[in-house]
Amino acid sequence: MLFAHDTELALACAASLVNTGRGDAEKLPDAAALDDFVAAWGWTGARTHDQAELGAVRALRPRLARLWETGEDEAVELVNTLLREANALPQLIRHDGWDYHLHATPDDAPLADRMAVEAAMAFTDVIRTGQLDRRRLCAAEGCDNVLIDLSKNRSRRFCSTSCSNRTNVAAYRTRQAAHG
Ligand SMILES: [Zn+2]
Ligand SMILES: [Zn+2]
Numbered sequence: 001m002l003f004a005h006d007t008e009l010a011l012a013c014a015a016s017l018v019n020t021g022r023g024d025a026e027k028l029p030d031a032a033a034l035d036d037f038v039a040a041w042g043w044t045g046a047r048t049h050d051q052a053e054l055g056a057v058r059a060l061r062p063r064l065a066r067l068w069e070t071g072e073d074e075a076v077e078l079v080n081t082l083l084r085e086a087n088a089l090p091q092l093i094r095h096d097g098w099d100y101h102l103h104a105t106p107d108d109a110p111l112a113d114r115m116a117v118e119a120a121m122a123f124t125d126v127i128r129t130g131q132l133d134r135r136r137l138c139a140a141e142g143c144d145n146v147l148i149d150l151s152k153n154r155s156r157r158f159c160s161t162s163c164s165n166r167t168n169v170a171a172y173r174t175r176q177a178a179h180g
Pocket of ligand 2: 066138139140143144145159160163
């Protein structure tokens with residue numbers, strides 16, 4: 001493991017959240033879609049299930065996307081801003097079968113604030129261990145999803161198995177065509 005478990009989970013979740021706003025279709029079109037996202041990533045804590053909550057989460061996406069696009073100094077500035085805005089206060093917590101990990105916002109903080117802080121906290125680890133070079137854009141044609149490469153040999157290139165399969169099939173067809 002490169003980072004603590006909660007950090008790796010938070011990085012994957014942040015990438016997934018950013019990616020809901022990329023590509024052709026809006027993947028968080030309504031509150032039900034947000035409910036699915038929240039359940040899929042195991043978020044607990046207070047929810048309002050209203051348009052304001054959905055709007056705040058959507059508005060967070062382009063800000064988190066900047067964490068994939070900027071140099072170190074600007075990423076640091078953004079991380080610090082996200083932590084400051086939500087009055088982040090790291091505390092070790094054990095709950096729901098999870099061993100001790102960090103929460104830096106109270107459970108009743110707005111969902112978007114908790115998502116912002118969790119992503120920012122995870123990036124503090126990435127930045128201070130000098131591993132911003134693990135940020136990637138998906139290598140598949142026509143996909144602009146982001147990912148963090150957590151593989152030991154830094155070999156991850158695709159956001160998903162569907163992108164990696166699609167690329168392999170295309171490469172196979174190209175080889176076949178060259179033969180035939
Ligand atoms: Zn937790
Ligand atoms: Zn992709």
